[in-house]
Amino acid sequence: MLKQRIITAIWLIPLVFGAIFYLPSEFFAWALVGVFLLAAKEWGRIIDPNCQMTQWSFTFTLVILLVALNLLVPVGDIWHSGQLHPIFYAVILLGAIWWLIAMALVLSFPKSAKLWQQSHMLKSLFGQLTLLPCFVSLVTLKSLSSAAEPYFGGILVFLVMLVVWAADSGAYFVGKAIGRTKLAPNVSPAKTIEGLVGGLATTMIVVAIVMNLSPQQELGLVIAVTLFTALASALGDLTESMFKRVANIKDSGTILPGHGGVLDRIDSLTAALPVFTLIYIAFWM
Template identity: 70%
Template sequence: MLKQRIITVLWLLPLVIGAIFFLPTEYFAWVLIPVFMIGAKEWGSFIDPNCTATQWTFTVTVSLILVALNFFVPVESLWLKGQLHPIYFAIITIGLFWWIVSTVLVFSFPKSGSVWKDSHMLKSMFGQLTLIPCFVSLITLKSISANVDPYFGASLVFLVMLVVWAADTGAYFAGRSLGKHKLMPNVSPNKTLEGLGGGLAATMAVVIGVMYYSPEQELGLVIAVTLITAVASAFGDLSESMFKRAANIKDSGKILPGHGGVLDRMDSLTAALPVFTFIYLAFWI
């Protein structure tokens, strides 16, 4: 299993980094759609693991929304006088509020599951609220200051990924060596409070890097945003675990050997990206 995970990372990581840094935003927006189509198909199994028609209906619905966004809000009209297009800003804001609601659902699971577990409509809506703001946030960050510095927005996207990777890595090692107190046993029995603390501590390495390369930033704000993004990523992971547990599914898919599905790799990002993007728009633009 470990060998498979390493091999998958070795071929996947260069593709991800290459797309983030070297694809123009207008192409990046279209390349993302097949990735999110796979994620939508996997979410469809949360809605009804036994009905392929339901899964494909959800996939087509999400795909049409993403295609419509690319057509009706093209990258070249995304920013006007330093202001983000209102449709994109509204979607990111809705995404932020969804993750607040999702956190409440996670904390109250399995009791909260009695409300939505048997509702295809609610689980479909939750899937759209998870995937679409993440898609919009990726394009928004990638497009920031693209006319001045084509790598600036890409660096922001990569920064969020670094925070998530640091939090995941720190949580893994701290949880294995120190973990005693369960974080959310009803949602994910293997996650611990010690793991969460280790993950948050590990993100301080990202803060050090940011302050080294951009010392003009306010340290307190950088630490606060990093920690908030890391906590959001943890609840993105827990949220997917909650929906998988409700559907009695171990992995969202099998497309990534050793890792599971696309959602298993981007679950933390689905929360971290909208939260970080909203904060960045509020405090830095």
């Protein structure tokens, strides 16, 4: 398993970094459609693990929505005079509202599952609210690149990923070492409060990097944004775990040997990206 994880990471990391930093925003937006197609197919298994028709129906619907977004709001029209396009802003805001609802579902699980576990319509809606704002947030941040600062958007996307990776890694190692108090035992028994605190502490490394590279930033704001983003990433992870538990599946897919599926890799990002993007728009635009 470890060998598979390492091999997959060796070819996956350069692809991700290459797309983030070197792929033009227009091509990046269309390339993401393919990635989210895979994620949508995996969410289809959450809706109904045994029905291919349901899985492909959800996948087709989501891809149509993504293509429509790319056509309705071309990359060049996303930002105008420092203002985000209203359609993109509405989708990201809707995503933030969804994550507040998701937090309530996670905290009240398994009682909350009685409301949605038998409803294909609700689980499809939850999938759209999870994936669409993540897609829009990625394209929004990436499109902040310009001729003068060609890597700026990529750096923002990378910073969110760095916060998520730091939080995940810190939570894993601290949780393994001293984790005792269960964070959400009904959703993910392995996660602990000590691990969460350790993950949040680890993200301070990212704060140090940001302040070193851009010392004019307000320290308190950078810390707050980092912690909010890290907490959102933990919620994204727990939410997917909740849905997979009800669907009785361990991994969302098998396309990434040693890592599971696409959803397993981006579950934390699905919440972290919309939260970070909204905060960025509020305080830095």
